[in-house]
Amino acid sequence: MSVKTITITEGAYNSLKALKKEHESFSEVIGRVTKKKSLMDCFGVLSKEEADRMEKAILDGRKVHRTLQKERMQRLWGR
Secondary structure, rough: OOOOOOOOOOOHHHHHHHHHOOOOOHHHHHHHHHHHOOHHOOOOOOHHHHHHHHHHHHHHHHHHOOOOHHHHHHHHHHO
């Protein structure tokens, strides 16, 4: 494994240090926070109650959107 030396600001160092887990190298921190995310990484993040509230909010938002869209169309077409 090759090694590269980089220069970062003290602020960037402190940000990395805050993200660093016990027994984790800075290289591992950088690798972890810069890897591409998968939708599966979000699995289990919300509790059942939070997921239910989010689903309800989305469905309510869609209902409001459809109602507003219908009203706009009626104004546009004069019906």
